[in-house]
Structure formats: structure tokens, C-alpha cells
Amino acid sequence: MATTIGWLKVGRTEKSRQVSAGGFWTIDQLSELQPAVDRLKIDGTVATDIDFKQIERMDTAGACLAVRLLDRLEVKSPQQVHANEAVDSIMATVLRYKRSAASDPAESNALIKIIERIGKATLEALDLTACFVVFIGNITRHLLGTVGRPVRFRFSQTMTQIELSGFNAIPIISLISFLIGIVIAYQGALQLGKLGADIYTIDLLAVTILREMGILLAAVVIAGRSGSTFAAEIGSMKLNEELDAMHTIGMNPMEVLVLPRLIGLTLSLPILTLIANFFGVIGGGLMVWLVMDISPTLFVIQFINSLSPWTFWIGIMKAPVFAAVIAVIGCYEGMQVSGSAESLGAHTTRAVVESIFLIIVFDALFSIFFGVIGI
Amino acid sequence: MTTTKGCTIKVCELVIRLGDFTIHDGLSLQVYNGEITSVVGASGTGKSVLLKTIIGLIKPIKGSIEIFGQDYNKLSSSEAHEVRRHCGVLFQDGALFGSLTVNENIQIPIKEHFKLPQKTMSELSALKLSMVGLDADVGNKYPSELSGGMRKRVGLARALALDPELLFLDEPTAGLDPIGAAAFDQLLLELQENLHLTVFIVTHDLDTIYTVSNRIAVLGEKKLLVSGTIDEVRSFDHPWVQDYFHGQRSRAINQ
Ligand SMILES: Nc1ncnc2c1ncn2[C@@H]1O[C@H](COP(=O)(O)OP(=O)(O)O)[C@@H](O)[C@H]1O
Ligand SMILES: [Mg+2]
Numbered sequence: 001m002a003t004t005i006g007w008l009k010v011g012r013t014e015k016s017r018q019v020s021a022g023g024f025w026t027i028d029q030l031s032e033l034q035p036a037v038d039r040l041k042i043d044g045t046v047a048t049d050i051d052f053k054q055i056e057r058m059d060t061a062g063a064c065l066a067v068r069l070l071d072r073l074e075v076k077s078p079q080q081v082h083a084n085e086a087v088d089s090i091m092a093t094v095l096r097y098k099r100s101a102a103s104d105p106a107e108s109n110a111l112i113k114i115i116e117r118i119g120k121a122t123l124e125a126l127d128l129t130a131c132f133v134v135f136i137g138n139i140t141r142h143l144l145g146t147v148g149r150p151v152r153f154r155f156s157q158t159m160t161q162i163e164l165s166g167f168n169a170i171p172i173i174s175l176i177s178f179l180i181g182i183v184i185a186y187q188g189a190l191q192l193g194k195l196g197a198d199i200y201t202i203d204l205l206a207v208t209i210l211r212e213m214g215i216l217l218a219a220v221v222i223a224g225r226s227g228s229t230f231a232a233e234i235g236s237m238k239l240n241e242e243l244d245a246m247h248t249i250g251m252n253p254m255e256v257l258v259l260p261r262l263i264g265l266t267l268s269l270p271i272l273t274l275i276a277n278f279f280g281v282i283g284g285g286l287m288v289w290l291v292m293d294i295s296p297t298l299f300v301i302q303f304i305n306s307l308s309p310w311t312f313w314i315g316i317m318k319a320p321v322f323a324a325v326i327a328v329i330g331c332y333e334g335m336q337v338s339g340s341a342e343s344l345g346a347h348t349t350r351a352v353v354e355s356i357f358l359i360i361v362f363d364a365l366f367s368i369f370f371g372v373i374g375i
Numbered sequence: 376m377t378t379t380k381g382c383t384i385k386v387c388e389l390v391i392r393l394g395d396f397t398i399h400d401g402l403s404l405q406v407y408n409g410e411i412t413s414v415v416g417a418s419g420t421g422k423s424v425l426l427k428t429i430i431g432l433i434k435p436i437k438g439s440i441e442i443f444g445q446d447y448n449k450l451s452s453s454e455a456h457e458v459r460r461h462c463g464v465l466f467q468d469g470a471l472f473g474s475l476t477v478n479e480n481i482q483i484p485i486k487e488h489f490k491l492p493q494k495t496m497s498e499l500s501a502l503k504l505s506m507v508g509l510d511a512d513v514g515n516k517y518p519s520e521l522s523g524g525m526r527k528r529v530g531l532a533r534a535l536a537l538d539p540e541l542l543f544l545d546e547p548t549a550g551l552d553p554i555g556a557a558a559f560d561q562l563l564l565e566l567q568e569n570l571h572l573t574v575f576i577v578t579h580d581l582d583t584i585y586t587v588s589n590r591i592a593v594l595g596e597k598k599l600l601v602s603g604t605i606d607e608v609r610s611f612d613h614p615w616v617q618d619y620f621h622g623q624r625s626r627a628i629n630q
Contacts, residue, residue, distance in 0.1 A: 026538065027489060027537055027538055028489070030489065030491055030495065031489060031490055031491055034491070034492070034495060059570055060499075060502060060503075060506075060535075060538050060570075061499055061538055064498060064502055086569070089568065090569040090570070093565055094502065097506045098501075098502055098505065099501065099511065339517055339518075339520075340472075341474060342473065343473075343474075
């Protein structure tokens with residue numbers, strides 16, 4: 001495997017020019033040989049003799065360069081080239097396969113490029129919106145279809161999804177809510193303490209956790225956990241042509257993949273919200289007890305007093321909506337994957353970012369709605 | 376250590392276990408310089424696994440593997456890099472990089488090992504593309520836009536990118552049309568002659584076996600059943616080997 005170097009020499013006599021090459025004309029040597037070839041002065045006035053006899057080894061890359069050398073020297077008659085058999089045969093092979101290198105796509109000017117990109121992006125956005133609407137329509141159709149024919153409902157897949165997306169997320173959601181409960185209670189006690197209204201920390205805690213934070217924490221964790229999983233699972237199945245295979249077997253991906261995830265998550269998230277609420281309140285209560293020395297009994301009394309009949313239900317009501325947002329976007333992005341691993345990564349990221357964004361948007365809409373109807 | 380002169384690959388008493396399953400148990404195999412060795416065996420006998428073990432992707436439990444006379448497992452990482460530079464590999468399913476175009480796929484081994492101007496690399500990738508029988512306009516497409524057979528050919532072009540001395544091919548003609556497969560056989564012979572290529576080829580294609588192989592190795596029962604020239608292997612007394620070389624498809628070729 002040890003390689004020696006390749007070389008190119010030019011000599012001249014009165015009547016002719018002598019170009020000789022030797023050594024290893026292989027791809028290892030190309031970076032040295034190529035400048036030498038390109039530097040060669042073209043001189044049409046004298047005849048050129050070319051000597052390839054001393055080449056010890058030539059591969060296709062070397063042969064390519066040799067062909068270019070002959071082109072540059074404008075060698076017309078084969079008699080001018082002296083080579084050994086090996087070089088002859090590899091050069092013949094390369095010549096047979098060589099064609100003018102594919103021309104790169106024409107460069108257009110910068111302004112046109114920008115306009116082109118804007119146009120493409122606009123069309124893409126419109127296209128995506130249309131696709132998404134169709135997707136939602138499809139889901140609805142299948143959902144109604146399942147209601148009409150419960151036999152087609154994939155019970156075991158749905159249970160699996162409840163376990164994977166719901167049950168397995170309990171520890172992380174409990175922990176996070178517990179910690180956020182502590183943070184809210186501590187900050188509340190600190191700020192309200194300045195007014196001497198420490199006791200209202202409990203009201204603050206109750207409203208913040210039950211109305212907003214419990215569901216938001218649960219939804220964001222699930223968007224990160226399950227939204228990405230849905231997109232990646234369905235996306236890699238798509239890359240692997242598994243979805244096409246399903247179609248041919250007569251299984252509908254909507255029914256087999258999307259509905260169990262959608263239904264599973266819609267059932268799980270309210271329960272997860274309940275759990276988040278519980279641990280958030282426990283965390284806050286603990287903090288109130290430690291910092292403000294309010295006994296658990298007093299805490300419970302104040303807590304119950306602070307609740308309006310709706311506080312709890314408002315939080316829970318948002319859960320199925322957020323769950324549907326996460327599941328639909330996760331599955332949709334998964335279905336949009338095409339081509340490469342890069343696309344899989346991009347769509348997985350989008351699934352998470354879009355669902356968190358939409359969760360916040362929907363939360364704001366809910367706030368406005370509840371504000372208008374006055375609860 | 377016995378002399379390894381004349382041997383490009385020398386596998387000794389190889390034991391490979393994946394999970395709880397022993398795939399090879401005491402397999403020995405030699406591939407000689409400048410020869411095309413075809414490896415055959417029923418589906419699932421571990422041909423692809425053997426190939427991956429030889430190129431260092433799977434670690435054997437026991438046994439030694441020598442490539443170019445060096446024990447792969449004892450090489451430093453820079454030496455292993457140098458060995459890789461002289462090996463080209465075509466995986467069973469192409470294993471192209473999905474986010475790169477065909478041209479970029481072919482140029483990537485060159486970029487990794489050498490610093491050459493883009494123009495030269497385009498020239499080389501166009502040449503390789505034409506050698507494997509693809510049109511120039513395929514070069515700007517992405518692997519997901521190609522048919523299975525085309526992906527195979529691009530995989531081969533990438534394997535040939537560095538003009539390797541040792542070529543590993545995993546079922547190169549599976550999924551090619553018969554004319555394309557025949558052209559592939561011719562290309563292989565031509566390269567072997569011009570570049571003194573050593574080729575380790577896993578194949579089920581009897582045409583390929585008969586046209587290009589200098590030597591055939593038959594895997595079965597977790598080891599090498601027999602290896603030798605076509606005639607030697609054909610007369611080997613083992614039911615699977617007899618079935619393989621004297622079955623209906625084989626007879627059709629011999630007629
Ligand atoms: N990653 C893996 N883990 C466990 N077993 C494997 C793995 N890859 C392959 N096998 C097993 O090894 C055996 C040989 O596989 P393979 O080499 O792909 O067969 P073939 O000879 O058809 O190429 C098969 O029985 C397969 O199930
Ligand atoms: Mg295989």
C-alpha cells in the first residue's frame with residue numbers, strides 16, 4: 001500500500017517538446033499532479049511527444065487527469081503518445097465512460113433568487129395549510145366512522161398509547177408541578193407578605209395552579225415527550241415505506257396510527273392535569289407551612305374558600321383540547337416526513353415547537369373566552 | 376504467524392455472536408490478491424454479517440481478521456483510517472446519505488480523504504456515475520427520488536470513488552435488470568483487469584458467479600462449507616451446494 005509520488009516533466013529540443021509522466025498517477029497524488037498539469041504551457045508551434053511509459057500505477061482519477069493533459073496539449077494523433085499496456089487500457093476505459101461533466105444549474109442573479117424563494121415559500125405555506133385542513137378533515141371522518149362502527153376501534157393500541165404517553169409521564173409531571181408549586185408559594189408569600197396579606201398566597205396558589213399552571217405544565221411536557229415521539233415514529237415508518245405497506249394490506253394509517261394516539265392522549269391529559277394540580281398544590285402547601293407557618297388545616301380551609309365553582313373545571317376543560325392539538329400536530333408532522341433523515345429531524349422539531357406555540361395561543365383564547373362569559 | 380503473502384483478506388477461526396445467537400462458529404476464509412471471490416449461502420446464513428465483521432463494523436468474539444496483511448483489531452485509529460481509504464463498500468441497501476444529492480454522495484469519500492478542487496471532484500463523480508451506467512442528470516437528484524436499482528448503482532459509484540484496491544459488494548446485482556446486471560459484471564471484470572482490484576462479493580446471482588468469480592466460498596452451518604474454483608465447488612458433496620449449483624435455475628444457465 002506504500003505509495004510513491006507521481007511526477008510530470010517537460011523537456012524540449014529544437015524540433016519537439018517532450019512531456020513525460022511517471023510514478024503513481026493515483027488519487028493520492030492528484031492534488032500535486034493537477035496543478036502541474038494546469039500549469040503546463042500550451043505551445044502549438046512545436047510537435048509534442050508524450051511519454052507515459054514510466055507510470056507505475058494509474059487509477060481512474062489519474063486517467064481522468066491524463067485525459068485532461070492530452071486535451072490541453074491538443075494531441076491529435078495517437079502516435080504522439082507512448083504508453084505501456086496498463087496505462088493504455090485504463091485510459092481507454094475512462095475515455096469510454098467519460099463525458100462532458102454535467103453542467104451545474106445556471107446561476108441566476110440575486111434579486112431573482114430572492115423573489116423566487118419568496119414565491120416558493122408562499123406556495124409551500126398555502127400548500128401546507130391545505131394539507132393540514134385535509135388532514136383534520138380526514139381525522140374527523142375516521143373518528144365519526146369509528147363511532148359508527150366501533151368494531152374498527154383499535155382498543156389495544158389505544159391502551160398502549162395511554163400507557164406510553166400518559167402513564168409513563170406521571171413521574172416527570174408530578175415532580176415538575178411539585179417544584180413549580182413551591183416556587184409560586186414562595187414568591188407569593190414574599191410579595192404578599194410586604195402588604196401583610198400573606199394568607200392570600202393560598203388564593204394565589206389555588207388559582208394559578210388549578211386554572212393555568214397545572215394544565216400548561218402537563219401539556220408542555222406532553223408536547224415535548226409525545227409530540228416528538230409521534231412525529232418520529234410515524235415519520236420513520238413513512239421513510240421505510242411502512243405506511244404504503246399498510247395501505248396495501250388494507251390497514252388505514254389514520255385508523256391504526258393516528259386515532260389511537262389522538263384518543264389515547266385526549267383521555268390521558270385530563271388525568272395528568274389532575275395529577276399536576278394535586279402535586280402543585282401539595283408543593284405550595286408545604287412551602288406555605290414551612291415559610292409562613294400556616295398549618296395544613298388552616299391551609300385547607302383557606303384553599304377551599306378561595307375556589308370559585310369553576311376554577312378547577314376550567315383547568316381540566318382545556319386538557320382534551322390541548323391533547324388533541326398535540327396529537328394532531330405530532331401525527332401530521334410525522335406524515336409530512338419525506339426523503340431523508342434530515343426531514344425526519346426537521347418535522348420532529350416542528351411538531352414540538354408548533355404544538356407548544358398553539359397550546360399557548362389556545363390558552364390565551366380560553367382566557368379571553370372565559371373573561372367574556374365572566375367565570 | 377503463517378505468511379499472508381498473496382492474501383488480501385485472511386479470516387481465521389471467527390466466532391460471531393449477535394444477541395444470543397451464534398452466527399459464525401469457527402469460520403476461516405481467504406481472499407486472494409487480484410481475485411474476485413463470491414460468497415454464497417442461503418438467506419440468513421450471515422453473509423452480510425461476515426462482510427460487516429471484515430470491514431470492522433461488528434466485533435467478533437474470537438478469531439482474527441487480516442486485511443492487507445494487518446490485523447484490523449490491532450490497528451491504531453489512523454492506521455485503520457488508512458486501511459479504509461483502500462476499501463470500498465457497497466451495502467446491501469445502498470446506505471446512501473439521504474440529505475445529500477447523488478453527486479455529493481459520490482464525492483464525500485474524496486472530500487474526506489483528499490483536498491481537491493470542486494471541479495475535479497465533479498469530473499470524478501460524473502465519471503463514476505457513467506461507469507455504473509447512470510445518466511448525468513441523476514447526479515443532482517436525492518436518493519429518495521431514485522429507484523432501488525438506481526440506488527444500488529449510486530452505492531457502487533460511491534464505493535468506487537477512491538479507486539479502492541479492495542471492494543466489498545453486498546448483493547450488487549439484486550434489484551438490477553438483467554441487462555444492467557450484465558453490464559455490471561463487465562464493469563467489474565474491466566476494473567479487475569485495469570486496477571488489479573480484489574473483490575469480496577456477496578451474491579445470489581448465478582450469472583455473476585459464473586461470469587466474474589475466480590473463486591467461490593459457500594457459507595453454511597455457521598462456517599465455511601467449501602471454497603475453491605467453480606468446478607471444485609460444484610463437485611462438492613453437500614445437499615445445499617448440490618441444490619444450488621445443479622438446481623433448475625443453475626441448469627438453465629449451463630445450457
Ligand atoms: N443486528 C442483528 N442482531 C441480531 N441478529 C442479527 C442482526 N443482524 C443480523 N442478524 C441475524 O444474523 C443472521 C445473518 O444475517 P445476514 O448476515 O443479514 O444474512 P444474509 O446471509 O442473508 O446476508 C440472520 O439470522 C439474522 O437474523
Ligand atoms: Mg445479506
